Amino acid sequence: MRLLELRERVATFWLAPEHASNVIAARILLAASGLWLILSRHDLPGVLSLPKAILATIPMQQRVRFLILMPVGIERVLWVALHIALLAALFGIWSRWSCLAAGLLLYHFGPFETIIWTPNPYLRGVTIPCLGLLIISFATSSGDSAGPGWALRLTQLLFAEIYFFAGYSKLFAGGLAWLGANNMQHYLTGLDQFLGFSAAPTVGHWLAQFPLVCSTIAVIGLVFELAFPLVLFFRRLRWIFIPMAFFFHVANWLVFHIFFQNAFLLLMFVNWEWVLARVVYARYHRRGPKKEIEWVNSSG
Amino acid sequence: MIAYVAFMHAVVLLSQREAWPFANYQVLHGQASLAVRIWRLDFLGIDGNGRSWRIDPYAFEPLHKLPLQAWVRGFLPKMPKENKQRAMAFLLQKAEEARQRAAAGKNIGYERYIGPIAAPYWYLLPREPQVSSLPYRQLKIDLVEWTTEEALAVPPREHRYVLTVYPR
Numbered sequence: 169m170r171l172l173e174l175r176e177r178v179a180t181f182w183l184a185p186e187h188a189s190n191v192i193a194a195r196i197l198l199a200a201s202g203l204w205l206i207l208s209r210h211d212l213p214g215v216l217s218l219p220k221a222i223l224a225t226i227p228m229q230q231r232v233r234f235l236i237l238m239p240v241g242i243e244r245v246l247w248v249a250l251h252i253a254l255l256a257a258l259f260g261i262w263s264r265w266s267c268l269a270a271g272l273l274l275y276h277f278g279p280f281e282t283i284i285w286t287p288n289p290y291l292r293g294v295t296i297p298c299l300g301l302l303i304i305s306f307a308t309s310s311g312d313s314a315g316p317g318w319a320l321r322l323t324q325l326l327f328a329e330i331y332f333f334a335g336y337s338k339l340f341a342g343g344l345a346w347l348g349a350n351n352m353q354h355y356l357t358g359l360d361q362f363l364g365f366s367a368a369p370t371v372g373h374w375l376a377q378f379p380l381v382c383s384t385i386a387v388i389g390l391v392f393e394l395a396f397p398l399v400l401f402f403r404r405l406r407w408i409f410i411p412m413a414f415f416f417h418v419a420n421w422l423v424f425h426i427f428f429q430n431a432f433l434l435l436m437f438v439n440w441e442w443v444l445a446r447v448v449y450a451r452y453h454r455r456g457p458k459k460e461i462e463w464v465n466s467s468g
Numbered sequence: 469m470i471a472y473v474a475f476m477h478a479v480v481l482l483s484q485r486e487a488w489p490f491a492n493y494q495v496l497h498g499q500a501s502l503a504v505r506i507w508r509l510d511f512l513g514i515d516g517n518g519r520s521w522r523i524d525p526y527a528f529e530p531l532h533k534l535p536l537q538a539w540v541r542g543f544l545p546k547m548p549k550e551n552k553q554r555a556m557a558f559l560l561q562k563a564e565e566a567r568q569r570a571a572a573g574k575n576i577g578y579e580r581y582i583g584p585i586a587a588p589y590w591y592l593l594p595r596e597p598q599v600s601s602l603p604y605r606q607l608k609i610d611l612v613e614w615t616t617e618e619a620l621a622v623p624p625r626e627h628r629y630v631l632t633v634y635p636r
Contacts, residue, residue, distance in 0.1 A: 182470060204586075204587050205587050207581050207582050207586065208578040208579075208581070208582065208586035208587040208588075209529075209530065209578065210529045210530060210577070210578070210580040210581065211529070211530050212530045213530075214530045215530050215531070218531075218558065219551075219554045219555055219557075219558045220554075221547060221550075221551035221552070221554045221555045222539070222543075222555050222558070224551075225539070225543045275489060278488070278489070279488065280530065281530070281532060281535070282532070282535045284531065284535055284536070284539045285535035285536075285538040285539045285542070286486075286535065286538075287488060288486040288488040288491065289488060290486065290488055290491035290492075290493060291491070291493065291495065291590045292589065292590055293587060293590075294489075295488070295489050295491055298489050299473075299489050303469065303473075306469060318470065322469070322470055322473060325473075326473070326477075329477060329493070330493050333477075333480075333481055333491070333492050333493040333494075334493045334494070334495045334497075336481060337484060337492060337493065337494040337495070337497040338495075338496065338497045340484060340497070341484075341494070341497040341498040341499075342497060342498050342499045345499060346497075346498075346499065351499055351500050352500075354500035354501060354502055354616055355496055355500040357616050357619070357620065358500050358504070358506060358616045359496075361506060361614065361616065361619045362506050362508060363591055363592070363593055363594070364508065364593060364594050365594055366619060366624075367594075421592070424496070425591060425592040425593075426495075426590060426591060426592070427587075427588045427589065427590060427591075427592055428590075429587045429588075429590070
């Protein structure tokens with residue numbers, strides 16, 4: 169009985185209808201985010217014009233996995249195609265196919281940035297646009313009005329995993345000792361030095377002097393990361409967690425020198441249907457009386 | 469699709485391994501220590517006057533400095549001399565191209581096309597706004613090592629070794 173109930177709840181979560189405007193907003197945000205990133209990466213296909221001495225150190229298995237097998241000229245054509253596909257996805261032109269092409273090309277080009285050392289470009293901004301656009305391309309093919317709901321929720325789940333997985337990996341690798349003031353103090357100073365910011369005073373270096381502040385940063389950060397997926401199930405919590413997430417990323421930028429390129433994708437959790445309804449309502453009330461006066465004047 | 473994505477993420481989460489685009493998002497995990505040896509590479513351009521200049525971390529685009537320094541430390545010392553020289557010649561050429569752009573007041577790196585609204589990389593790195601007005605004749609790569617304890621000492625201590633210079 170309980171198993172059946174659980175199954176029903178899971179089905180209700182995934183298959184609940186979703187307002188089309190929320191799915192469209194997610195598509196626009198994912199495409200805009202992908203476009204912003206690739207416009208910020210100069211000549212990524214140019215990696216393939218590196219000297220053979222460097223390219224030879226990339227294992228063939230990795231090149232096959234990401235289809236990095238074509239000559240640089242063809243890669244440059246595909247790079248242009250990626251821009252076009254993202255623009256088309258942004259404006260909803262042949263949504264299904266443009267999202268599919270953009271997602272596949274992001275999968276192909278994503279690892280270029282790090283391929284000489286690692287084929288895993290996670291936390292470099294491409295992961296969620298790549299998977300999100302692929303998922304949305306499948307959803308837009310269903311033709312069912314409730315269909316895209318699962319795609320939005322799956323993309324939101326992938327996004328929430330960024331926080332949850334980061335929190336889990338801290339506990340997995342460091343245990344509860346990760347929360348200690350010493351650990352955070354060492355991270356703050358070590359990261360400053362590793363990235364080369366140690367020449368001038370930084371916020372992180374200053375904060376490292378206060379053990380209680382360091383411990384508080386660790387506890388609040390970890391609790392926030394582990395609790396973030398709650399926004400998937402309790403929509404009201406979004407009013408707290410989404411602004412908190414923006415603050416979290418600004419603080420990470422100032423203290424840890426970490427820039428989270430996907431911060432704008434937090435807007436996927438906004439109920440755009442509600443926002444649009446408010447805007448239309450406000451416009452109606454602003455324009456309504458004016459139209460009435462015009463009508464009275466013209467009829468008079 | 470939901471089941472596939474859930475399965476792949478469960479695997480990367482539990483195994484703590486990478487299978488991009490399915491990622492385990494490890495960030496600042498593990499125990500940081502004062503005694504752990506930290507290292508970085510300093511890429512220096514030496515101009516016609518023999519003065520050395522720190523090269524901007526984004527000068528080697530499309531390569532980013534952090535994967536590049538890992539590659540240099542991991543592969544360059546093991547390479548045959550001829551391959552090593554080719555790789556170094558390429559890096560020197562990239563550094564010189566970026567120097568010319570920066571000296572002419574043009575954007576380099578991720579800011580090249582859309583300027584200050586461009587997306588930086590995950591880890592922000594300090595920029596090098598000053599560049600030589602003379603072409604770089606040589607590329608020097610220094611290995612710098614230290615522990616946090618050493619860096620916090622007064623005066624701070626670090627160990628600097630010349631990894632390679634091209635051309636000699």
